[in-house]
Amino acid sequence: MRGDKLDNVLPLSVVKEGKTVRIVKIIGGGGLVRRLYEIGLLPGVEVMIVRNSGFGPVIIRNNVSGTFCLGFGVAKKIIVEVVS
Known part of the structure; x- marks a missing residue:
């Protein structure tokens, strides 16, 4: 079941226009996360x-x-799941 959940998450940088996503995690240093x-x-x-x-x-x-x-580099560090 955990594998199914991981299949639904991807970097923001690869999501197509018009899609709505929910932020799951931000992979980055403290400065990026804070900003x-x-x-x-x-x-x-x-x-x-x-x-x-x-x-x-x-x-x-x-x-x-x-x-x-x-x-684009920042978008690659934002992990999301597609909502619609």
């Missing part, structure tokens, strides 16, 4: 992928914090 927490991106928060070309910045939106542009 993301300060803008409201923490585990449990849902965001929608506005734009993702697959190699450049990823633009996300949530109803609480607004719209953000994340570098």
Whole structure:
């Protein structure tokens, strides 16, 4: 059963535009985690992928914090599960 749960998680950097995801984990140093927490991106928060070309910045939106542009490297460190 645990394997099934892990199959549903992936880096934010690979999620297609229009999908809504829930943040599961942030893999990074204290500075990165703190910066993301300060803008409201923490585990449990849902965001929608506005734009993702697959190699450049990823633009996300949530109803609480607004719209953000994340570098591809940062997006790779945010582990999410697809909600819809």
